[in-house]
Amino acid sequence: MAGEARAFEDIELGDELPVEHPDLSLPAIRRFTEGSEMRFPRFLDHEAARAEGLPGALVPGLMSQGFLLALLHRWSPGCTVRKIDTVFRGPLVIETEAEVTGAVTDIDEDERTVEVDLTIVDDSGRTVVVGTAVVEPAA
Amino acid sequence: MTDLQAIRDEWVGVEFESAEFTIDRDRVIAWAEACGETDPRFTDPGNPDFQAHPNFTACLSTGRMMPENFPRIGSGFGIDGGKTVEVHGPVRPGDTLTGRASIHDVYDKTGRSGTMVFVIHRMDFTNQNGELVSTVDSKMIRSR
Numbered sequence: 001m002a003g004e005a006r007a008f009e010d011i012e013l014g015d016e017l018p019v020e021h022p023d024l025s026l027p028a029i030r031r032f033t034e035g036s037e038m039r040f041p042r043f044l045d046h047e048a049a050r051a052e053g054l055p056g057a058l059v060p061g062l063m064s065q066g067f068l069l070a071l072l073h074r075w076s077p078g079c080t081v082r083k084i085d086t087v088f089r090g091p092l093v094i095e096t097e098a099e100v101t102g103a104v105t106d107i108d109e110d111e112r113t114v115e116v117d118l119t120i121v122d123d124s125g126r127t128v129v130v131g132t133a134v135v136e137p138a139a
Numbered sequence: 140m141t142d143l144q145a146i147r148d149e150w151v152g153v154e155f156e157s158a159e160f161t162i163d164r165d166r167v168i169a170w171a172e173a174c175g176e177t178d179p180r181f182t183d184p185g186n187p188d189f190q191a192h193p194n195f196t197a198c199l200s201t202g203r204m205m206p207e208n209f210p211r212i213g214s215g216f217g218i219d220g221g222k223t224v225e226v227h228g229p230v231r232p233g234d235t236l237t238g239r240a241s242i243h244d245v246y247d248k249t250g251r252s253g254t255m256v257f258v259i260h261r262m263d264f265t266n267q268n269g270e271l272v273s274t275v276d277s278k279m280i281r282s283r
Binding site: 034035061 | 165168169170172174175176177178194197198219220222223224226278
């Protein structure tokens with residue numbers, strides 16, 4: 001386990017997760033495309049992306065979802081994410097800055113799970129990804 | 140105008156393709172590390188609970204998002220509206236998964252920018268023991 005488990009009983013409605021700034025560098029994107037085998041120019045090459053009418057090379061949506069999962073695993077070490085739902089509301093351009101945030105919005109005492117609302121905001125302040133996860137803490 | 144109810148009646152729940160996938164250790168690690176994952180369950184092959192990141196299955200595709208004879212709905216290219224991943228159990232490197240593709244839902248919504256049609260493509264993944272381990276819903280959006 002990466003750290004001390006967060007006990008279910010210690011989680012309260014409205015708890016905010018620590019804000020994180022994911023690595024949107026080209027080497028990170030390239031590493032993701034190796035894992036996903038999504039080696040498309042729109043993720044790796046600004047010019048190719050602009051030729052498609054995009055503002056620049058894009059962070060793959062699944063990588064954005066992965067940032068949210070990594071945040072959850074750090075916030076609640078050893079937890080199991082039972083479900084994650086993300087909506088891609090706008091492009092997130094690589095080699096920019098972004099902020100990943102989360103807050104607890106529901107607690108299911110019977111299932112011993114918590115619901116966390118998640119967002120990714122780009123460097124212009126636009127929310128580009130919104131999501132909801134159902135998390136089962138390890139303790 | 141397309142009759143969505145008729146499309147729903149004909150296509151929702153129909154499995155139209157399947158494929159097998161072997162989960163590769165190096166790909167699993169690359170995925171997790173690139174996402175900034177620091178939990179060794181997802182990055183360290185020596186961890187006793189080593190497994191793929193929960194949304195890794197979302198990149199596994201049969202190659203076809205729609206059934207061969209699925210009617211064309213709406214106009215323009217489809218927009219990737221989002222992904223939902225449900226984790227039923229761990230996916231581990233070396234596992235052989237069978238992914239089964241189906242249309243899970245078809246519906247429309249009307250807003251300020253007009254009517255949009257949503258098609259939900261579902262992939263259910265079972266492992267070599269026949270256990271359902273992951274369900275991935277991909278939301279495709281077209282203007283109507």
